[in-house]
Amino acid sequence: MNIFLSALWAETLKARRSKVLWLTIGASLILPLIGGLFMIILKNPEQARNMGLISVKSQLVGGTADWPNYFDMLLQSIAMAGSILFAFIMAWVFGREFSDHTAKELLALPTPRVAIISAKFVLTAVWMSGLALMIFVIGLGVGAAVDIPGWSLELAWSSFGALMSVALLIFMLMPFVALFASAGRGYLPALGWALFSFVIAQILSLLGWGDWIPWSVPVMRSGMFGPSSIEQLGMHSYILTLVAFTLGVIATLSWWRSADQAK
Amino acid sequence: MDLAIETMGLSKSYGPVHAVENVNLRVRRGEIYGFLGLNGAGKTTTIRALLGMIRPTAGSVRVLGQPVGPHGRGPWRDVGHLVESPTAYPELTVRENLEIARRLYGIADRKATTQVVERLGIAPYVDRKAGTLSTGNFQRLGLARALLHEPELLILDEPANGLDPAGVVEIRELLENLAREKGVTVFMSSHILTEVNRLATRIGIIHKGRLIEELDAEKLDELRSQRLEIKVHDQAAAQAALGQAGYDVKASNGSLFLSGDRAISAPDEMATLLVHAGAPPIRLVVVQEELEAHFLRLTGENE
CATH class of the missing domain: 3.40.50.300 (P-loop containing nucleotide triphosphate hydrolases)
Incomplete structure (x- = not known):
């Protein structure tokens, strides 16, 4: 356990000292703020037009300014923007070892490689949960400041549960990003994979196959394709996501176990 | 071991x-x-x-x-x-x-x-x-x-x-x-x-x-080869005299180089021989090959 804790300490220090941590916090803050801005506009469209917040010609669709709508907006934005943000974190945590040429220093150590890679996974899990939690808490503050109707503690709890489950579902797809960052020895293959899987997943969701594709599950769970998409998801969707997570973790650990500095 | x-x-x-x-x-x-x-x-x-x-x-x-x-x-x-x-x-x-x-x-x-x-x-x-x-x-x-x-x-x-x-x-x-x-x-x-x-x-x-x-x-x-380096004013006369005495002489960069134990162990005899031949030495020194030369010779041989 001490070995693992040492590796986790090292990974945490690297993250704390990086600009990427602050960049991801900043990017996450934008989501509830944009949600709040939409609520202001929906609440007073005429006033927003007069203030120049929206074009005079624009026709706003998207429902009413209330807490259920606001929470839905947060949920969908985390499913979309969160996927990209989380992939960025994963690509950095694994890919930076190659861009800084420090990967070779992780190969001949008394601390097993598996402990170091597990520490990276735990760090990213904590990092991503922290961001999801922050988005929700800031979202609550923004919603309260905008003073939208329809609040209930029950709604807040269920929305919190939905948001954290979408964040968890996104995290479960991230080990493949780690694998691409490792085997591809840098950020680019990882980000390329993240973008590719994201686009393909959306297309397959629109074609009605999304419940069988783990990469479609978070967006469908967020209700972006309507309430029917949530109903379409079944136990098979979550099991397949779990399988994708397990395979990704095993493949990444295996790659590092036999990692070679040949190139 | x-x-x-x-x-x-x-x-x-x-x-x-x-x-x-x-x-x-x-x-x-x-x-x-x-x-x-x-x-x-x-x-x-x-x-x-x-x-x-x-x-x-x-x-x-x-x-x-x-x-x-x-x-x-x-x-x-x-x-x-x-x-x-x-x-x-x-x-x-x-x-x-x-x-x-x-x-x-x-x-x-x-x-x-x-x-x-x-x-x-x-x-x-x-x-x-x-x-x-x-x-x-x-x-x-x-x-x-x-x-x-x-x-x-x-x-x-x-x-x-x-x-x-x-x-x-x-x-x-x-x-x-x-x-x-x-x-x-x-x-x-x-x-x-x-x-x-x-x-x-x-x-x-x-x-x-x-x-x-x-x-x-x-x-x-021990392995690095040793040579006797001789500098004289009249290189041709010196080279001829040393050749006649049976030494293996090579000229390079204005100096004469002699290898072999006979030359290295008796530089005094060499000096006498050169004086008699009318080409007294102005420099006479045993030089040992540096690691660099040894390395280059070895890698050159293995080309």
Whole structure:
């Protein structure tokens, strides 16, 4: 356990000292703020037009300014923007070892490689949960400041549960990003994979196959394709996501176990 | 024999390129082993294989009595290394980089970091971000990382890279002391032959992936060829007289060179002979081949 804790300490220090941590916090803050801005506009469209917040010609669709709508907006934005943000974190945590040429220093150590890679996974899990939690808490503050109707503690709890489950579902797809960052020895293959899987997943969701594709599950769970998409998801969707997570973790650990500095 | 490093038939190929071929290294404990080779000779590939950073195509590696690899297996708690250029997390300070290494090497003593920065002369830069260090200090940071856990064996790839002349001397003395006082085995690759000449107790020469010579430093003195160098005003007369006396004479750069024991052991006879021939010597000296010349001759022969 001490070995693992040492590796986790090292990974945490690297993250704390990086600009990427602050960049991801900043990017996450934008989501509830944009949600709040939409609520202001929906609440007073005429006033927003007069203030120049929206074009005079624009026709706003998207429902009413209330807490259920606001929470839905947060949920969908985390499913979309969160996927990209989380992939960025994963690509950095694994890919930076190659861009800084420090990967070779992780190969001949008394601390097993598996402990170091597990520490990276735990760090990213904590990092991503922290961001999801922050988005929700800031979202609550923004919603309260905008003073939208329809609040209930029950709604807040269920929305919190939905948001954290979408964040968890996104995290479960991230080990493949780690694998691409490792085997591809840098950020680019990882980000390329993240973008590719994201686009393909959306297309397959629109074609009605999304419940069988783990990469479609978070967006469908967020209700972006309507309430029917949530109903379409079944136990098979979550099991397949779990399988994708397990395979990704095993493949990444295996790659590092036999990692070679040949190139 | 108590060996710190032993490779048996070590080979590594990258497709059709044989980077290292059938290398059998035997480094005894407490030795300072200088591993010489031209660029691309296979030095770094060999070092990577010693550290389990690459999988050999054939052969095996034992370090401190333990087999190396696969899956990172090896006695790494007792091995310090610096492979190719040093690396560090640029946004972390010198101290933070070393603290990471300290924890990953499982060293409980918190003072280890302070001690090693003082030993390597980077204490004034300890709170500076690694990314802002000069090349020389970055190299020192890499060496500090290798020495942090007081290893039994140091595997260093070009340890003097980027150091100024004072730094080169300082690191040489440090390595000498470690070997002499603590019995640390040092395996270092280098292309700075004078450094290896001064420091190494044993030398291995690798060329085109093959270990072409392995010898004790003392043996090198015997092996390096000796010649008698003569300078005269009338080179033609001197060359004719020496030729007549049965000496093997070669002229080069305005000097005459004579090889063989007969010439080297009796320079006084040579002087007499030249005076009688009307070509008295203005310079007469026994010259010994430097390691550099020996190395170049050896690698040239193996072309």
